[in-house]
Amino acid sequence: MNEKKLIELQGISVSFDDEKVLDDISLSIADGEFVTLLGPSGCGKTTTLRIIAGFLEPDEGRVCFEGKEINGVPPHKRQVNTIFQRYALFPHYNVFDNIAYGLKVRHVPKDEIRSRVSAMLKMVNLEGFEHRRVSKLSGGQQQRVAIARAVINHPRVLLLDEPLAALDLKLRKDMQKELKNIQKQLGITFIFVTHDQEEALSMSDTVVVMDNGKVQQIGTPTDIYNEPVNAFVADFIGESNIIDGVMPENYRVSFAGHTFDCLDSGFAPGEAVDVVIRPEDVDIVPPSTAMLTGTVTSVTFLGVHYEIIVDICGFKWMIQTTDYHPVESVIGISLNPEDIHIMKKSKYSGMFGDYSSYSEEFDEMANPEIDLTEESGGETE
Numbered sequence: 001m002n003e004k005k006l007i008e009l010q011g012i013s014v015s016f017d018d019e020k021v022l023d024d025i026s027l028s029i030a031d032g033e034f035v036t037l038l039g040p041s042g043c044g045k046t047t048t049l050r051i052i053a054g055f056l057e058p059d060e061g062r063v064c065f066e067g068k069e070i071n072g073v074p075p076h077k078r079q080v081n082t083i084f085q086r087y088a089l090f091p092h093y094n095v096f097d098n099i100a101y102g103l104k105v106r107h108v109p110k111d112e113i114r115s116r117v118s119a120m121l122k123m124v125n126l127e128g129f130e131h132r133r134v135s136k137l138s139g140g141q142q143q144r145v146a147i148a149r150a151v152i153n154h155p156r157v158l159l160l161d162e163p164l165a166a167l168d169l170k171l172r173k174d175m176q177k178e179l180k181n182i183q184k185q186l187g188i189t190f191i192f193v194t195h196d197q198e199e200a201l202s203m204s205d206t207v208v209v210m211d212n213g214k215v216q217q218i219g220t221p222t223d224i225y226n227e228p229v230n231a232f233v234a235d236f237i238g239e240s241n242i243i244d245g246v247m248p249e250n251y252r253v254s255f256a257g258h259t260f261d262c263l264d265s266g267f268a269p270g271e272a273v274d275v276v277i278r279p280e281d282v283d284i285v286p287p288s289t290a291m292l293t294g295t296v297t298s299v300t301f302l303g304v305h306y307e308i309i310v311d312i313c314g315f316k317w318m319i320q321t322t323d324y325h326p327v328e329s330v331i332g333i334s335l336n337p338e339d340i341h342i343m344k345k346s347k348y349s350g351m352f353g354d355y356s357s358y359s360e361e362f363d364e365m366a367n368p369e370i371d372l373t374e375e376s377g378g379e380t381e
Contacts, residue, residue, distance in 0.1 A: 005067070006031040006189055007052060007157065012061035014047055014213075021047050022058070023213040029191065029206075031156075034183050036192045036200040039210035040236070045193045048210075049159050052191065054078050065156075079156040083163050087146040089134045095121075096130040099148045106153075120148035123182065140171045147182060157189045164199065176203050197237050201225065209233050230343055234276045235352035241282075241317045242353020245275040245342070253342055256292055256313050260335060264342035274343040276353070279307070279320040281339035290332020296325050309355050316355040 005028050012025040022044045029035050037045035050056040051063060054075035062069050070078060089098050099120055103113045121127050124144035134142055143163060150158055160179075164172045180203050183190045194200055200207045201221040209216045209224060209232075217229045228234035231242050245255035250265035255275050267273060287293045294312035308325055310317045312333070325331055 004031045005029070006033075006065065007191075008062075008064040008067075009048070009051070010062040010064065012048070012051060012058045012063070014044075014051070014056070014058050021213050022051075025061070025213075025215055027208060027215065027218070029189060032187050032189060034180065034190045034192065034203060034205045035208060036194060036204040036206070037208050037210060038194060038197065038200040038236075039216075040195055043210040044213040045210050046161055049082075049161055049191065049193050052157070053080055053082050053159055080159060081150040081153065081155040081157075082159040082161065083143075083146050083150050085162045085165050087142050087163075089142060089145060089149075091133070091135045094131050094133055095126060095137070095145055098134055098145050099152055101149060102153045116152055117148075120152050123185065124148045124178075138171075139167050140175060143167070143175060144178075147179070151182075151186060151188070155188065157191060158183075160190060160192045162193055162195070164194070164196075172199075179203060201237070209236065211236075227341065228276060228343065230346040231274055231276075231348035231350075231352045232346075234274075234341075234343065235348075239279050239318055239320075240353050241277045241279065241315075241355075243275045243277070243315060244350075245273050247271050247273055247342065251337075253340060256315065258291060260291070260340055261337040262340040262342060263337050264340075267342070267344075272345055274345060274349050274353075276341040276343060277317075277335065277339060279318040281335070282317070282319045282321075283334040283336070284319065284321055284323065284325070285332045285334045287330055287332040289334075291334050293330060293332045296327050296329050296331060299325065299327055318355045 007029040009025055009027040012022055013020065014022040025044070025048060037048055039045050047056065051058055054073060057071065063071055065078070090101065093101070096117055099117050100113050103116065121130065124147055126141065126144055126148070129141070134145055137145065146163070164175055167175060176199055192203065204221055206218065207221055207224045208218050211232055217224060217233045219227070224233065225237050228237060234240040234242055243255045245253045247253055247267040247269070248259065249269055250267070251262055253260055253262045253264070253273065253275060292312050294310040294317065296308050297311050297316065298309035300307045305320045305322050306324055308319050308321065310319055310331060319333070
């Protein structure tokens, strides 16, 4: 991939009504890169996208394109196009006219318009749909029209604000593959916004994890999943058991009453740490040969595996296994050094990773005496 910097955000901060929405965001995006801004609702990812597009100006910081500051440059003068969640197609136009709209506005010759629209229709697998009204298309077909319209003007950057959110699960997975293929075919930079971890991991060259207006971690999907920097990232990217531990020395960590070999170093002797163990990395063994033992408290069948909750020394672990283990059975677990990841303590420590809250939340939802709307200010989603 070309590592030439295309877009740089330098110290970007934005506040709405004295509430800081973005807090000193810095980010570099390479030419031809597929970057995903990932985080929960309200984390600042869409605001970041709007700043890149020029729809919003930052209170502080610089936005640079190919090394030149573009603060104050209006959206139509930036080499950027945006696809929104609802696509913003013209319902009274057919497919051809929707895709051709930008070219017509620029007074491109009719022969060139026909040629370029035909090429776009072929790229998004909509040949033969030229005269179909967009209101007669499926959600996936409408999204393809939106993509074709957005890229026909050859933008350097395509911004995508949760474009798959309205699609059903199977179609969403199909479109993930198609979007990645289109991005590779065109070779342009895609900046994709989502709260869906699977989308981010399956499509991206680089994932930017955000929370509370700050970048928590930037890395490849593999790095983000295998080497999270704090408890928020570990919990948000897949399931994680996050346990309090202590590093007595390099390559050794103590938790749950035992000391284990690990691959991490660089911590002070006796330093308190967060220990991350993914549910799929736990090996179930006979209790007599186990490093740790626990009692199964919950079993859920998910098709390809069982998801079980196990009480180990009062801490509820999630374990994924292809073998059935009944509730109240005692199992043993074994851990390999490469499956134990050590993180420094952060403000997120203690907030995630214990699955005792898993069942308590469901208990609250099932209790008619608890008004859940009070906790959310009376709002429901």
